[in-house]
Amino acid sequence: MQLTRGKMLGALATTAVAGSLAGAWIGLPGGEQARAAAGSGADEVVVAHADDALPSVTGTDWVTHADQVAVVRPTAEKEIPASAEEKEAGEGYIGRSATLSLERVLWSRAGASAAPESVTLDVAGWTFKGEERHKFAVHDAPRLEQGHTYIVALAHEDDGSWSLLGSGGVLPYDAGTVGNGESEGVVHTVAKADKANRPLSVAARAGAQSDKSLEEQAQGRSAEALVSLLNSAKPEPGAR
Template sequence: MRSGVLTLAVGAMIAGAAGCSAPEKTAAAPAAPPAAGPSPVAQGPVQRVVLGDGRDRTASSSVQDWVTYADHVLVVTVTAESRVEPSKKEIERGEGMIGRNAQLTVDKVLWSAPDAPQAAPKALKMAVAGWVFDNHGNRAGDVKFAMGGASRLEKGHSYVKAVEWVDDPCSADPNVGTWEGLGSGDTIPYDAGVVGAGEFEGRVQSLDQARASFQKGESALRKQIAGASVSSLLTQLRTTKPRAEAVRDPRECDLTDR
């Protein structure tokens, strides 16, 4: 395994929203009011978020999906982020997407597959959803972009995340590759040690809000685990049998960005 920070590719999902061309995906309504009683997550000001559609790289909505495809399940905290400037064409057009890279520190390794090809990393650098911009009319300024049904991975927030090692198709060295997520269901908010509470779709939600929003999604695991202890998730990971992995087409070597 290479030392230092590893790159986690954005291949877990393929965005289906281009620039600002999908206003119907804008989540402009304010978040639901917090439930009565103390919340484990501080509620900040409501921000406008543009949501996009995507295609999962692999199944990720159940515990069985995780133990089948993931090599490790980690507790991570986003410690830094950097902006990736839009293309020249987008700038000239006055609308487009601004990328973002997130730096993740691995706080704990919850579970590892017995046949994991690489030891769990200590840190990850990954390309994540950034912002959209539209400088026409009165819409100037950057607006958060997030994939629908997924956490955006924001600085200061913690998550439980499943990752898989993917070999570099341009190298014969098994130690050369990237850590990648599985799909939209591979991440569960985990602020203040509360499973489910934290950032989701670019907004900070309390546990009660998380339970309500997860009921609308496709992830059976999130619906089941929200509010439970992380040890109960670990028990499920240890006792669930993986199914046979579907055969996937091998990746082709692409030297465009090298």
């Protein structure tokens, strides 16, 4: 899923934003508003819900729609300037692209195109009003920031490009632990699960077919535990 300017502005303009912390309301084009949901002052993060083109939350979603799953590290990013209309209005959205280096491929769909060494994707950027800007994030999804590690589900598009499967297709993975690291622009620390590197039980692997999120099932564990969940999940027949 490419987080294009249109998708970002759509998420900002049409969605109620999660969060209850006191903070400034950010003016948006067309008079709509979103609330800063984390941090304070310049550190606030504007968090909005966005619709994904494909489901990306469960193990079934990943093995049905993803082509490659890999551990990645953002190695470069580039700011995408606001439009002329937004600059004139003095408020709007500043985009961002990030280059992700693939450190290790964890899972591949049978017959999928080979994973690239790196991908450059449009990711969440910033909102701005006047001289003030705030990080923008999609609800319950990482922004993909440098200095952190992630597990991502990638889909190979018909035009040959690669995209994120969806907002649920990116998991924090700092220090080799699922759920540990940056999400929504905030760094989270999760406890490492007991025997995190051991194979999951039969009962746990059976949960891969449930509607629980993949992150919830693998949280606190290693990439190997997540792979065992993917290997136990069954793709939806005919979905591709």
